[in-house]
Amino acid sequence: MKMRSLIATAVLLSSTSLVSAETLKWARAGDSLTLDPHAQNEGPTSTLAHQIMEPLVMRDHSGALVPALATEWAPSTDNPNVWTFTLREGVTYHDGSAFNAEDVVFSLNRAMTPDSDYKELLASVKEVRAVGDYTIEIETDGPNPIMPNNLTNMFIMDKGWAEANGAVKVQDYEGGEDTFAAKNANGTGPYKLVSREPDVKTVLEAYDGYWGADEFPLAYTTIEYTPIQNAATRVAALLSGEVDFIQDVPVQDLERVASTDGLDVRTAPQNRVIFFGLNAGDADLANDNVEGKNPLADVRVRRAMSMAINRDAIKQIVMRGQSQPAGMIAPPFVNGWDETMDASSKTDIEGAKALMEEAGYGDGFSIQLDCPNDRYINDEAICQASVGMLAQIGITVNLDAKPKAQHFPLLSNLETDFYMLGWGVPTYDSEYIFNFLVHGRTDKYGSWNATRFTNDGLNEKIVSLAGNTDLEARNADIASIWEAVQEEAIYIPLHHQVLNWGMKSSVGTVVEAEDSPKIKYFEIN
Incomplete structure (x- = not known):
């Protein structure tokens, strides 16, 4: 065994000490x-x-x-x-x-x-x-x-x-x-x-x-x-x-920073999608006013909620143009992303109301939305805007926004029914999304899947991706998994983020x- 020494006691730097140009x-x-x-x-x-x-x-x-x-x-x-x-x-x-x-x-x-x-x-x-x-x-x-x-x-x-x-x-x-x-x-x-x-x-x-x-x-x-x-x-x-250097220039301050001498704003599309997750699996919800059943278990309700979200309004008003409306929870960088699927989310208030009525929730219901306030660009503001949009189809949303250190354990511990999450894909492959967000939660998979959704056949197909070296067949399986994800509507895609880094020139x-x-x-x- 290698011999190791303990790290030396850290030397605290005074906040008033001089710093070099480096x-x-x-x-x-x-x-x-x-x-x-x-x-x-x-x-x-x-x-x-x-x-x-x-x-x-x-x-x-x-x-x-x-x-x-x-x-x-x-x-x-x-x-x-x-x-x-x-x-x-x-x-x-x-x-x-x-x-x-x-x-x-x-x-x-x-x-x-x-x-x-x-x-x-x-x-x-x-x-x-x-x-x-x-x-x-x-x-x-x-x-x-x-x-x-x-x-x-x-x-x-x-x-x-x-x-x-x-x-x-x-x-x-x-x-x-x-x-x-x-x-x-x-x-x-x-x-x-x-x-x-x-x-x-x-x-x-x-x-x-x-x-x-x-x-x-x-x-x-x-x-x-x-x-x-x-x-x-x-x-x-x-x-x-x-x-x-700041990684996240607020969209309302982009012009102010960019026009300041000695400062730059540098922009690029991000490999990340922002979306809402829905508890589609539990028999009853802890954070709604419907006793004895789960309105989110009905796919018609989930689709209606997605149809109520006006992604273009979020882009123009909340994000000041700095987002790209999304119809699937995969960024365009990722193998398996589909342009048609990504363009599929459309606002339709009347259609959403009809689905709510058909599902037996014509009078709506109330539910809590859990949202971070220090993780994604304008995360709390996006959630606030969505509250008003969902109200148009009778869903009263009580917003609870908190720092990510308190927000993320709600997902891990299955203590949220309706939540915001953002997902980047460092592998640039859909398998990463499926393993974490779609596969049912087990000791190896689904650690970020707080939807309680699971499907044995889909789980098997997801696991099989890791060993499939026939790339054409593998991509066909990826496409079929995406079709199931879209059909189930366990997530409500919102938008692809745009990165704006601000820094000294x-x-x-x-x-x-x-x-x-x-x-x-x-x-x-």
Whole structure:
């Protein structure tokens, strides 16, 4: 077993200390939920992790799959069920410990445990094994043609550090567990953790022993990451120079920021869809006024609710044109996206009223909508607008908006009947959506499916995608699964997000479709 040393006690940086020109002051609406790399599959959480830790393979800012801790990967010539990864040699963790194959085996096995929020990505894995200090094999139940795509956010931990600090087990985030790994990190990434005050500030500094020091710009020696939930305060911080870079410029302030000397707004479509989820499976609901039955279990009600949403109005009024109305919960970037399906959501108030009447809810009902207020662009405002739209068909919606740290456990713990969620697809394949959002909830699948929907035949077809190497047949199965998802209407698609990053003109970067900036690529203009 490798000998490891504990991370040195973090040195707190004074908020009044001077910072050099190489400091990037970075802000966004919400903080990382945890530093445990396998506990929460959530955008800002994995984005912060990417600065500190690394996967085997990753996506660069163009979306291309590139080497990280693995330098080469390919299916085995001896066994089509095996992927072989050649690991990067000479890599060290931030405490000086050496990286090797045992860390990869440990990390991937850890990511397959019940509390991991990444287990769906490894659901087809039969075994992970080291076949040398710098070679590992991943054997799956049948050939898995997209296994490397599933690993881009699968961060590798130091096995010895985890064992020494009681971090072998994944943090039970939904259960409210607090662990050493939730607040500390020892990665191989370009930046090491200096201090962390959740929801206040996280400070990182460049790691002198980083293997990629000669391959990446690494223009910034220090990162100060500050969550600023209030939109006006966030923009004011950029305008005043208190921060250099914000990921989420409010749509109402785009022109103001863009017209300010020394500041830029850079825009790109995002690989993310915003939608509502509906509890279609329970016999009765906890958060409605209908006793003894579940109105959302009737597909006519679900379709009526979708027909009541005016996506064009949300685009023009709430989003100021910065969204693209959606008819399916897959972004256009993703294999399986269908233009006809995506254009299928139409507003039809009279048709929706007729469906409500037909379903026996002509007088409507009341229900609670759970919404985050610090995760997606104008999330609470979208929910507020939807409340008025649903009222037109007799549905009285009581809005409960709260920070994402309180919102997401409602989904995980099945404590919500009607909720907002956004979903990006880092694998660029529909299987990722199906595994997390459509498959019924089991110990391997459906961890973000709070709809309580499950269908045995559909579940089998979803699982079979991982081992289908006939891409034409696989794509046909994907299309048929999408047809079932659309027919069931367990989700109400709203729109595809548009990214607007605001920054000082001196910050050299392009907007990344995953909304996951990797600061090692940044330059100083």
